[in-house]
Amino acid sequence: MKFDVFSLGEIAKIRYGKNQKNVQSDNGDIPIYGTGGLMGYASRSLYNYPSVLIGRKGTINKVRYVDHPFWTVDTLFYTEVNEELVIPKYLYYLMSLLDLDSYNEGTTIPSLRTETLNRLEFGIPDLDYQEKVLSMLEPIDKKIKLNNEVNKNLVA
Template sequence: MKIVIVTIFMALCLFPAYGNHNLEEQAKAIFKSWFVDFDPFQNGAFVDSELGQIPAGWNVGTLKDMLEIRYGKDHKKLADGAIPVYGSGGLMRYAEKALFSGESVLIPRKGTLNNVMRVIGDFWTVDTMFYSVPKKAGAAKYTYHILSALDLASMNSGSAVPSMTTDILNAIKIVLPAENVLKEFDRLTSFFWETIETNKMESQRLAQLRDALLPKLMAGEIDVSEVEI
């Protein structure tokens, strides 16, 4: 019975992650439809650009037009708390203080260069991870999809350790959609990302419950003999 309950706990903790994958795939599909295939704009005029044909009124620019890239900072002197701390490998710990609050695209500076993340709310990034400040509405979601699709590891500027620089990132050529289109994309996909954040919080809550109850269960401090499954 204990093994069954442990298995159920593990499945419950993993379930939100599976849901989040599906939600992100739906957001990605909308991005591809709008900004790769240009489905909603096929009845309008198109113009030639260095990145191929794009809808009239759009432009080609660089990542710097959308995001301000900032450096993370050392976290070792921070006390434990509730603020997530991210490195190039992902979530590292929870600390007492935030480095930034808001929607941001996190881009590895050292290590696993393709591990691009989108976060929102209070967070801290260590010195192996850049964070970014969007310069316009919708920029974070839009550039997250662009950067996630790129092979940033192939742009490595390091020798012993894979490395990324602000100069490389800022110079990446991207299509700049009309601002009203970018805002509408942001509005349309916000539901997916809000649900993802809700699922993340639920997953963390379940994980905390699991970590609190399972040791007691395995030690026999919780009686499950009469539990029906």
């Protein structure tokens, strides 16, 4: 299997989240994400395509994958993935393997910069191989999620 090496900046554009004050709504149905997770709901989205979310300030070592319209606040990056090179969910799994804390550039608050992230390098196989890997990982993820939900109900 041949893997081509790409920097993150070559396979995805890293975008900044925005302040949610003008879009946050009790009647909204678009999730607003921050580094700590779901923060509320918005009346409109910031981005509508699958994306890998990366902490910019605060919790920087937990990437998240979303495949629905969303809004991110300014402490969380989102990615516009070049799907001709990499499947967004595959990129999520690759990013999950990294210890992003080791790239921390903050002194008091953990922080990441786009310049640093853009230089990260990944071996990327062809799209067919990525699909095969995902077909093995996704069922396992679904089982883990189901087990976590069962465990939450047992505690309650």
